[in-house]
Amino acid sequence: MRHHPFRILLLISALSAMLTGCGKSAQQTWTDRFTHLWQAYQVTFISPEGRIVDASQPDQRSTSEGQAYALFFALVANDPTRFAQILNWTRLNLGAGDMNTHLPVWLWGHRADGSWGVIDGNTASDADLWLAYILLQAGRLWHQSAYTETGRRMVSLIAQREVVDVAGTGPVLLPGTRGFGPDDQGCVTVNPSYTPLPVATYMAHEFGPPWQSIAKRLPQLIRATTERGFAADWAQACPDKPLTVPAPGHPPTGSYDAIRVYLWAGLAAPGTPGQKPLIDSVWGMASYLAGHEAPPERVNLSTGDAENTGPIGFSAALLPYLEAQHMKQRFRQQAERVTAGQQPSGLMGTPPTYYDQNLALFALGHLAGLYTFDEHGTLEVHWQ
Template sequence: MTRADGTGRRRRDVLRALAACSALPMLGGLARDAHGAPAMAASAPTTAGGTCAPVNWPDWARFKASFLSDDGRVIDRSMGDQRTVSEGQAYALTFALIANDRATFDTVLDWTANNLAQGDLTAQLPAWLWGKQDDGQWGVLDRNPASDADMWIAYALGEAGRLWNVRRYTALGALVARRIAAQATDFIPGLGRTLLPAPVGFHPAIDLWRLNPSYVPMQVVRYLAGRFPESGWAQLISSSRKQISLTAPPLGFVPEWAMYRAGRGFEIDPDTKGEGSYNAIRVYLWAGMLAPDSDDLHALMHTFGGMLRYVAAHGAPPERVNTRDGTANQVGGAGFSAALVPLLHAVGDTAHAQVQVARARGLEAQSAPGYYSSVLSLFGLGWYDGRFRFAADGTLRVPWEATCATR
């Protein structure tokens, strides 16, 4: 495989004095938090010499072994082009931070900059799609950035800067956040300043926009608005919550995509026809992981009644659901069950949450999950196991912070 050159030299100029944190014990016997899920450990022990070792997170270790190349590329092996998407790079950065895995974080960040941003994330947003081209060469397949990936990258950088006390990460996160707000938003009558899925291709008519509710996890929106106040993200809080709350009613299922027409509001997307599936499952996941004292959780927790009732009645979430009439024809896989666990806890349905945990673990034991299912499980089951939480302002809370983070 080729690698982008130019200014794409390894950016390993930051001191690596901070090692990662010590192993997090299994949490089955710990106290429960306000959700009824295992609470986070208050701190983690240090190793000899006062430094910290990476968190012992078996699911993350399996993900790296299955999908992460030595040079920092997350590979979707189910696709013929062996593609990498910027979303996968963003999630890997987030999981590496949760695991206090600084070496992997830097490797993933380097690959992302070198190959998706032509060597410089300070100058441009990353392309969303990279893989094997028709001529057999490797490189960018679609240069349009994906705003959901980019905001998770900005988030991971901002929190890495705070937790690891690295100013370069913080500065880079601020630049990425500002560039998203400048290039991938638009003022939409009735919504206000709104995040678009990408800078190009989602404003097909003067009065029409195509939006994706799964692209606006409220904890990340809140974080970027608070952490980088000059980025413009504060203007996106209201419209982001509206994308979620106004697309799920009346049946309580979230669609993959939705059209918004000025003067009329949200309409059915003609391409996906109101279906909810692999995009939409993340909306329930993001909402469930909101802090118990979050205004956003209080505003959204009654939005998803259709999905919660379906899970209670059928024992698993649907892989695809018609959000207009609630019909579904197939249950989702392990990742879908894992994605519903935090929301079930948030509404107090711990019994069905535990059923979904058992189902997800059982399916994963039967056959190795794919890239996307593994991502959903890392979020959903990692949250359930108490490996991380989000505060009301979106700040990441990890058990190792008090002991291992440098101040």
């Protein structure tokens, strides 16, 4: 498996400590933290039926995003039984019983009339893209042709229903099938965090158009929607005009959506086309951390003002991003915050929110070497 040069430096340092009788390797430490968190996550957030429950919300919701992320972690952990359980609940409750022909709805939970079921029938394209990608990787790694076929069909459905071509910008991924345009002027709303570079690169390599153009233009899209070096939550693309921030109806912020832009960029293999310019375009967060102990919860992109201290998951999400830039001191500072924030139960933060756990699992699994992406976006796992 490929190792990032910075990670090699960390491992050499850890090995030196071991030779002098001090502790275990850095990679093993991250593995232990991932394993502890994933075990606690399953107990706390996954129902016996395979539903990922966000209990912090009054509707006790489940989202297609949560289902997708949990499937990814189950694949990384080489747990086909848990994977099948989560996928089955997703297919039956979000995918109308057949994800070969239906993109899953994004929101399910406790409805106003007291019943349980679909709350919002719109889709979430980031979850759809992850689900398709994960099914393709699971099919390949576990030799399950049914997973591969469903993944391929989902890729086709996403291209048909959630991708539009905007003149001057090219094909873009809409956040969902409804409510994001095109409007009367042909403008659409985009979310820069919805298209992870490794996933888009894999789709481009395996399926061609429109994914080739989406992957190639992704660094340009991120750069065009970045203000003061910070990634934006929402932006607007109009025909033959520069992308603008914010999108109508959204504040000019970088926060809970945008934090994933840094994470996805850091997870991409160094040789991935576009990875370096993408990383370089979101320099603002690394610059901010040079003078602050933790990332901000929210950045006003119009003024550059930071608001509040970001949760523990934000620090975790930034670890691969800082690692990719060889920023050892800033990496160490955020790593110490993450380490201190892991409870004896294994969960992250107080209180341990659903979103923080997901961001941390992505980061810890990567730092542990449990998974990586190659330059084509193919998933590499430790148990291969």
